[in-house]
Amino acid sequence: MSKLAGPNIQLNELGKLHHFLTLEGLKHHHLTEILDTAESFINPNTKEIKKVPVLRGKTIMNLFFEPSTRTRTTFEIAEKRLSADVESLDIQTSATKKGESLLDTLWNLQAMQTDMFVIRHAQSGAAQFFSQHVAPHVHVLNAGDGQHAHPTQAMLDMFTIRKHKGDVFDLKVAIVGDVLHSRVVRSQIQALSILEAREIRVVGPKTLMPENPEALGVHVYHDMEEGIKDVDVIIMVRLQNERMTSALIPSEKEFFKLYGLTEARLALAKPDAIVMHPGPINRGVEIESAVADGPQSVILEQVTYGIAVRMAVMSIIMSNAAQLSQHRAEKEAAQASLDLEDPQNTAPPTEANT
Amino acid sequence: MRLVIKNGRVIDPSQSLDEVTNLYITRGRIAGIGSDAPEGFTADQEVDATGKWILPGLVDLQARLGEPGSHYAGSIASETKAAVAGGITSICCPPDTSPVNDSQAVTELLQRRARQAATAFVMPIGALTQGLKGERLSNIHSLKQAGCVAVSQANTPIQNPLTLKNTLAYSSTQDLVVMLRCEDQAIKNGGVAHSGPVSSRLGLPEISASAETVALARDLILVEESGIKAHFSQLSCARSVEMIAEAKKRGLNITCDVAIHQLHLSEMDVLGFNSLFHVSPPLRSMQDKHALLAGVKSGIIDAVVSDHTPLAKDDKLLPFGESMPGISGLETLLPLLLKLVQDNGLDLLTAIRCVTQAPAEILGVQKGTLKPNSSADLSIINPEGVWTLSPETMVSAGQNSPFHGWEFVGQVEQTFFQGRPVFRSAQEAKR
Numbered sequence: 059m060s061k062l063a064g065p066n067i068q069l070n071e072l073g074k075l076h077h078f079l080t081l082e083g084l085k086h087h088h089l090t091e092i093l094d095t096a097e098s099f100i101n102p103n104t105k106e107i108k109k110v111p112v113l114r115g116k117t118i119m120n121l122f123f124e125p126s127t128r129t130r131t132t133f134e135i136a137e138k139r140l141s142a143d144v145e146s147l148d149i150q151t152s153a154t155k156k157g158e159s160l161l162d163t164l165w166n167l168q169a170m171q172t173d174m175f176v177i178r179h180a181q182s183g184a185a186q187f188f189s190q191h192v193a194p195h196v197h198v199l200n201a202g203d204g205q206h207a208h209p210t211q212a213m214l215d216m217f218t219i220r221k222h223k224g225d226v227f228d229l230k231v232a233i234v235g236d237v238l239h240s241r242v243v244r245s246q247i248q249a250l251s252i253l254e255a256r257e258i259r260v261v262g263p264k265t266l267m268p269e270n271p272e273a274l275g276v277h278v279y280h281d282m283e284e285g286i287k288d289v290d291v292i293i294m295v296r297l298q299n300e301r302m303t304s305a306l307i308p309s310e311k312e313f314f315k316l317y318g319l320t321e322a323r324l325a326l327a328k329p330d331a332i333v334m335h336p337g338p339i340n341r342g343v344e345i346e347s348a349v350a351d352g353p354q355s356v357i358l359e360q361v362t363y364g365i366a367v368r369m370a371v372m373s374i375i376m377s378n379a380a381q382l383s384q385h386r387a388e389k390e391a392a393q394a395s396l397d398l399e400d401p402q403n404t405a406p407p408t409e410a411n412t
Numbered sequence: 413m414r415l416v417i418k419n420g421r422v423i424d425p426s427q428s429l430d431e432v433t434n435l436y437i438t439r440g441r442i443a444g445i446g447s448d449a450p451e452g453f454t455a456d457q458e459v460d461a462t463g464k465w466i467l468p469g470l471v472d473l474q475a476r477l478g479e480p481g482s483h484y485a486g487s488i489a490s491e492t493k494a495a496v497a498g499g500i501t502s503i504c505c506p507p508d509t510s511p512v513n514d515s516q517a518v519t520e521l522l523q524r525r526a527r528q529a530a531t532a533f534v535m536p537i538g539a540l541t542q543g544l545k546g547e548r549l550s551n552i553h554s555l556k557q558a559g560c561v562a563v564s565q566a567n568t569p570i571q572n573p574l575t576l577k578n579t580l581a582y583s584s585t586q587d588l589v590v591m592l593r594c595e596d597q598a599i600k601n602g603g604v605a606h607s608g609p610v611s612s613r614l615g616l617p618e619i620s621a622s623a624e625t626v627a628l629a630r631d632l633i634l635v636e637e638s639g640i641k642a643h644f645s646q647l648s649c650a651r652s653v654e655m656i657a658e659a660k661k662r663g664l665n666i667t668c669d670v671a672i673h674q675l676h677l678s679e680m681d682v683l684g685f686n687s688l689f690h691v692s693p694p695l696r697s698m699q700d701k702h703a704l705l706a707g708v709k710s711g712i713i714d715a716v717v718s719d720h721t722p723l724a725k726d727d728k729l730l731p732f733g734e735s736m737p738g739i740s741g742l743e744t745l746l747p748l749l750l751k752l753v754q755d756n757g758l759d760l761l762t763a764i765r766c767v768t769q770a771p772a773e774i775l776g777v778q779k780g781t782l783k784p785n786s787s788a789d790l791s792i793i794n795p796e797g798v799w800t801l802s803p804e805t806m807v808s809a810g811q812n813s814p815f816h817g818w819e820f821v822g823q824v825e826q827t828f829f830q831g832r833p834v835f836r837s838a839q840e841a842k843r
Contacts, residue, residue: 082613161729181731182615183685204733205615244615269618273609304601 067189072385074378077189077198078371080207081248089252093217095370096363099139107365112373113142116173120146121164122201123179128337129201129211132361133176136368142174161191168196174372175199182206182241197375205241211336212245214367216253218360219291222332226253232279232286232327234261234317235295235344238268242336243295247274261285262317265306282317289327294319294335294344310343319345324354332356413456414438415831416449420461420792424468425765426772426781435466437788440831444784459826461792467746467764469501469532469789469829471771471780473591473669474645475720475742477503477534478809479525480518481510485722486809488522491742492531494808496827496835498743500718501532501789502772502779507539508566514539514550519558531834533779533789535561537591540579546570549579552586561775564591564645567692571597573630580638589775592635593645594627594652595693604733606694610679616732619694621649628652632659635666643774644668646719648693650703657712667774668712670704671719672748673739677701677814687728687735688814691719708766709758715774716766718745722810740810744801746793747820754821788831797823797839805838 066083070076075088099107118137122130130146137144149163167175174197177185182204189198202208219226231250237243237260250258260271261279271278279285286292297313307313319333333345333355341347349355415437422445423430429445436443436453444450475495478486486494495503505522507513513522519536526534538555540563542548552563563583569592570576583590600623605611607618628644632655635642647653647670656668673691678701681689689695707713721738728735745767752758768780778786800819803811827835 179731181733182617183733184731186685187731203731205617207615241615244613268612269607269620270609270612273612 067186070378070382072378072382074381075371075375076378077185077200078209078375079185079189079198079200081209081212081245081252082207084252086252086254089213089216089249091374092213092367092370093220095374096217096366099366099369105362107139107362107369109139109141111141113137113140113376115143116376117143117145117171118174118176118372119167119170119172120144120176120201121149121167121178122147123149123177123184124202126178126202128361129178132364133201133368136365136372139365140369140372142372164188164191168193172196174375176201178202180204195379197379199371199375202241205239205244207245208241209245210364210368210371211242212249213371214360214364215246215293215334215336216249217363217367218334218356219332221359221363222356223290226250226255228254228256229290230257230259230288231255231291231293232259232261232289233293233295234282234285234319236266236297237262237271237295238266239298240295244274246293247276251275259285259289263307263313282323283326286323287326290331292319292324292327292331292333294333294339296336296338297340297343310340314343318343319349321346321348321352324349334360337361413831414443414453415457415459416453416455417459417461417466417792420464420466422466422782423761423764424768424782425761426468426769427783428761429782430761435782435790437828437831440788442782442784442786442788445782459792463794463796464825465793465795466782467499467791467793468768468780468782469791469827470499470746470767471502471775472500472718472720472742472745472767473504473643473715473771473774474506474671474717475500475503476508476722477505477522478722479509480521483508483510484810485724488525488534489529489531490807490809491720491722492526492529492534493835494722494740494742494806495532496791496829497807497824498718499746499791499793499824499827500742500767501791501827501829502535502777503532504535504537504561504775506537506564506566508544508568512539512544513537513560514542514544514555516551516554516558519555519560523559530829532829533787535559535775535777537561538563540565540583540590541570541575544568546572546575549582552583552588556586556588560588561777562589562591562643565593567593567595569593569595569597569627573634576631577634577637580634580640580642584638584640589643590640591643591645592631594624594631596623596627599623599626604690604694605682606679606696608679608697610682614682614685616682621651621696621700624649624693625651625655628655632664632666636662636664639665641665646671646674646693646717647704647707647713648674648696648700650700653703653707653712656707660712667714667770669715669717669771670708670713672716672741672745673719673814675701675705675708675716675752676748681814682732685732686814687730687732688739688812690728690732690735690737691739692737705752705756705758709762711762714766715771716745716749717771718742720808721812722808723812725811728812738812739814740806740808740812742808743806744813744815746824747801747822748815750822751820789829791827791835792825794823794825796821797825797837799823
């Protein structure tokens with residue numbers, strides 16, 4: 059079982075990322091390092107993301123306990139651009155599966171010399187759970203756990219914002235839609251507050267807001283016009299179909315009437331406001347096509363940046379691991395030389411030495 | 413076999429007794445209490461309890477004993493041993509066994525196994541409905557004849573109000589305590605954590621307080637209508653305590669209990685996704701916790717239970733929401749109560765009453781008392797004994813406790829069941 063130092067279990071003893079589970083508890087410099095590294099993977103002229111040998115010889119296992127196409131694909135592309143050996147597994151799991159088999163699966167795959175797991179799971183806290191049961195040298199990267207966190211998605215959103223606004227600092231951001239069930243929104247809110255956005259608003263019907271939104275440090279708006287007034291960034295969240303069947307909202311049509319992003323509404327935001335969406339978009343439900351395809355939309359850029367940001371996170375984690383083993387080796391060497399200087403600590407010569 | 417336990421501080425709420433004196437035991441029963449022995453009593457054996465407390469054996473209204481079925485860890489033999497290690501000598505076991513205890517056969521099996529173990533008194537609770545499905549009535553009369561002291565739905569309350577209404581009307585003529593846990597499954601909606609700041613942060617599916625209070629309101633009205641004596645199990649919300657107080661004031665014949673962990677833990681403990689804190693009903697807010705403790709202090713909450721749920725390691729070795737809810741709690745019921753006495757201003761006699769006299773009266777049994785001629789079930793406590801809970805020293809087959817590492821003051825040294833020693837602490841055994 060890996061036991062990590064410090065209150066934040068995703069950091070190693072040097073305070074650097076060992077796993078990437080959530081943005082909660084991370085510092086400004088952790089996030090900036092990810093954004094700067096992602097920048098370095100993008101050719102400034104061609105916008106092309108080059109293949110680099112950073113993770114050559116490393117094995118990354120993508121474990122998807124919940125179906126996903128885009129996230130999985132961008133992870134795979136990112137891993138391949140880093141020259142890692144990549145294996146992806148879709149694991150259909152029943153909610154009542156015994157712990158034995160769940161952890162046995164993990165340990166079996168770990169025994170195949172896996173260096174890093176990228177895990178998506180339907181349960182909140184699952185990534186943390188797995189990170190507590192992998193070997194100390196194995197890394198866990200959260201690709202979405204239940205309604206808890208999706209930190210790489212939030213980081214690519216921050217990257218996109220930085221690309222267009224220069225900095226997240228002092229911006230007003232509105233997140234519109236299903237906040238209650240969204241792991242993406244939870245991570246976005248944490249990223250925005252760590253990067254010191256001036257104001258974070260969440261906009262939507264009461265049924266799609268957590269009961270204690272104040273606990274997240276956001277301002278709640280139930281009125282769309284008020285909520286997006288004068289903001290720099292609008293992030294639309296995808297509305298899941300099952301929200302209608304559980305009586306949280308009446309219909310897509312009414313939702314669009316109240317919260318759909320139209321050109322008229324977009325005009326209430328700052329003139330240079332950007333429109334984001336983690337995708338896939340429901341045209342005519344969350345967003346009007348004219349806006350989705352319009353000049354202020356950066357939705358497709360987000361997908362491209364997702365590759366660079368995921369490359370950044372993985373390469374940072376692996377270089378932190380290298381740095382840590384070097385640090386430990388140096389510490390051991392220093393200790394050994396101290397032991398030599400101190401005659402009392404010197405072990406008696408063994409027969410083999412004499 | 414005649415035994416005298418000398419110079420102990422005898423604490424028995426059923427006799428409003430708290431004094432240093434002697435306790436005499438003849439043939440498994442209490443022969444008397446006082447400085448002078450009862451007439452004709454000569455002791456075969458003497459136990460010196462100077463500086464120690466003598467408590468009636470505790471009565472636990474809700475503890476799972478692992479049998480029958482493999483749903484829970486342990487067996488009647490292992491779990492009654494855990495009980496007496498915690499000073500508990502009378503245990504009600506809920507019907508959520510496998511098969512469900514909705515028949516004479518299962519009730520008799522439980523009693524037979526308990527007699528074989530001969531470590532503690534086991535009182536089966538029968539299922540209110542067949543298979544606990546909340547649809548068809550169990551043979552409640554037959555269950556009573558077989559020895560059930562109460563009927564309940566364990567953790568699967570009846571959802572259909574008409575079924576509950578009929579169930580209560582039928583039970584009202586059977587002279588059995590009906591135990592009700594209040595939880596509206598529709599509002600619960602698959603939730604796993606109290607809906608509050610913590611669930612909002614962690615994205616854990618939420619269970620709002622209304623899942624309990626809506627069901628409680630409905631149940632109170634149906635209980636009042638049927639005129640039945642009902643017991644409400646494992647309250648978790650501040651509002652529930654208010655509703656119970658109000659109903660008692662109206663004259664309803666009701667009692668209620670709270671699980672001991674609800675008086676020590678809160679939603680804040682869930683922050684690390686640690687599945688050992690996954691319980692049902694969920695750990696709620698600090699405000700709820702304080703209101704529950706105030707309810708115990710004022711007597712609105714009659715009894716405190718362990719809600720002992722021994723689980724195999726694998727059942728907790730899962731992400732929070734997929735893990736099985738429950739705490740292995742027999743060995744921490746008394747220690748956690750004493751902690752409330754030491755740290756939170758709970759009166760000692762009230763604390764002991766909640767786990768002796770009160771639950772015995774709820775069931776209408778002669779337990780949890782040291783009155784003459786009652787069964788000599790008691791424990792000797794070293795009030796200064798300091799110890800720490802750890803998986804290695806737990807007796808229960810389920811080591812799923814969030815209290816590992818907690819330091820307790822007050823240690824059970826010996827427990828007697830029907831006048832026989834059934835537990836000795838490691839320190840005591842060394843002497």
